[in-house]
Amino acid sequence: MPTPIALADPRVAELIAAETARQHDTLCLIPSENHVSPAVLAATGSVLTNKYSEGYPGRRYYQGNAVVDGIEELAASRARELFGVEHANVQPLSGAPANLAVYAAFLDPGDTVLGMALDAGGHLTHGWGVSVTGKWFRAVRYGVRRDTGTVDLDEVRALARRERPKLIWCGGTAIPRTIDFAGFAAIAEEVGAVLAADVAHIAGLIAGGAHPSPTGHVDVIATTTHKTLRGPRGAMLLTGEQHARAIDRAVFPGLQGGPHDHTTAAIAVALHEAAQPAFTTYAHAIVANAQALAAALAERGFDLVSGGTDNHLLLVDLTAKGVAGRPAAEALEQAGLVANSNAVPFDPRPPLDPSGLRLGTPAITTRGLRPEHMPELARWIDEAVTATGDTDTLDRVRGEVTELARAFPPPA
Structure with a gap:
């Protein structure tokens, strides 16, 4: 049965469907984004x-x-x-x-x-x-x-x-x-x-x-x-x-x-x-995931501003990796991991081409990912950042990310 949007405006319906598929098959690591419940929607x-x-x-x-x-x-x-x-x-x-x-x-x-x-x-x-x-x-x-x-x-x-x-x-x-x-x-x-x-x-x-x-x-x-x-x-x-x-x-x-x-x-x-008890569990799980991801990235040689995190957010300085933030974010998106480039303190690079990445765990925690998944995420992040411009590697990582994303779908 076609939706009201599809009946009235097929092109907008197509775009919404495409965005639904994008969110379903990728993992959002942008700390300012999340997946709302069906009730909120x-x-x-x-x-x-x-x-x-x-x-x-x-x-x-x-x-x-x-x-x-x-x-x-x-x-x-x-x-x-x-x-x-x-x-x-x-x-x-x-x-x-x-x-x-x-x-x-x-x-x-x-x-x-x-x-x-x-x-x-x-x-x-x-x-x-x-x-x-x-x-x-x-x-x-x-x-x-x-x-x-x-x-x-x-x-x-x-x-x-x-x-x-x-x-x-x-x-x-x-x-x-x-x-x-x-x-x-x-x-x-x-x-x-x-x-x-x-x-x-x-x-x-x-x-x-x-x-x-x-x-x-x-x-x-x-x-x-x-x-x-x-x-x-x-x-x-x-x-x-x-x-x-x-x-x-x-x-x-x-x-x-x-x-x-x-x-x-x-x-x-x-x-x-x-206000429900389950949300308290969720909030603490966000932090646990962020700290697990921070530890896994540090083991792979990533430089974390302040050395880690107390909350939902990681700020990664890519200077030592020899990659700027924007191409790293673009490579991650190709690999199915959606993040954003971000300035780091005392950044010598311009705001539109900064040295860092901003990563967060609210959305992936909503989907049910746990600390034991963070080492695999860190591996994918490392491979994608290192493989900037390497389509074969990014496509391989994208396939692995999609498999995990489909195992932990957003609320529906």
């Missing part, structure tokens, strides 16, 4: 996409929102309970708009912000020059130590004392080690700054107890919902009551109009799933 494609609900529950600018109010209130309630916060805004459309709302809530243009440098593992919206956060605000950046590859809180404190930022960011996109929220909080308190934790990558680990929580240490928590939290592509802002009004007004009417109600419903489903 169904909510994302529900009739809620038909509704316009500008405003907040009980204070909408459109009629017919009684059901939507219930959905948003449920999602917010589940977020508050899961993360132990007083207030949750589940309307941000994605991670970057959520982070922009933090600026809108607490800063004026030209104010100073202290964030982690992008090439050290931070995010564009933490004050990087190509982002409006680096153009509209005075950005100061901290990095990592050359000898350890980790954040030096003494450096952060010295910068904060000298520059007196109004906002400090902790967290980022390529940080393989535990974030010291209490240490950052002490610095923020000393200089009178608002402290924001960007936990987009590790929100699911926090929810599952596999990473310390920023709750009680920071003023606002910003997170996406589609990485380790295994929900739809959306975002949340979590805070205490003292900042609730400022955050809500920054999101609406400050930065956006109507929220995506189908996404809000899917976030509610994902939060319900994350």
Whole structure:
């Protein structure tokens, strides 16, 4: 029986089918991607996409929102309970708009912000020059130590004392080690700054107890919902009551109009799933897989930034292998292993052709892979990176990867 999409638009149906096959027959090692449950997928494609609900529950600018109010209130309630916060805004459309709302809530243009440098593992919206956060605000950046590859809180404190930022960011996109929220909080308190934790990558680990929580240490928590939290592509802002009004007004009417109600419903489903005992097991399994993969890669001579990982993410410096990150990622994709090239700290190469690879285990853990599979993954990664341009080797590895991928299919 043809699907509604196939009947209405065969070409789009073909493309969706091709993407379904690609995800089924490859292994995703991108740390910011995951496979959602059928329930999350169904909510994302529900009739809620038909509704316009500008405003907040009980204070909408459109009629017919009684059901939507219930959905948003449920999602917010589940977020508050899961993360132990007083207030949750589940309307941000994605991670970057959520982070922009933090600026809108607490800063004026030209104010100073202290964030982690992008090439050290931070995010564009933490004050990087190509982002409006680096153009509209005075950005100061901290990095990592050359000898350890980790954040030096003494450096952060010295910068904060000298520059007196109004906002400090902790967290980022390529940080393989535990974030010291209490240490950052002490610095923020000393200089009178608002402290924001960007936990987009590790929100699911926090929810599952596999990473310390920023709750009680920071003023606002910003997170996406589609990485380790295994929900739809959306975002949340979590805070205490003292900042609730400022955050809500920054999101609406400050930065956006109507929220995506189908996404809000899917976030509610994902939060319900994350509150179950099985998710705690899953979160710890992500870390176990990442650490097993790190050990297996180190045995094969790969240079891991900071020497390993405490979470879901590995940052690999390929300099010693004599291969740049982009051709390595392209070779891995040919071999059925989907990763992304990434800058490493103090990278001498340009951002579009960096020295590193970023690898993660959320998606393969969702599929059921375990630590005993990681040595084989490390072998394939080693063979593919070494065989860049060798089609025969990459095709052979692709066949072996496909066999494992089909044995551990994504949720359906």
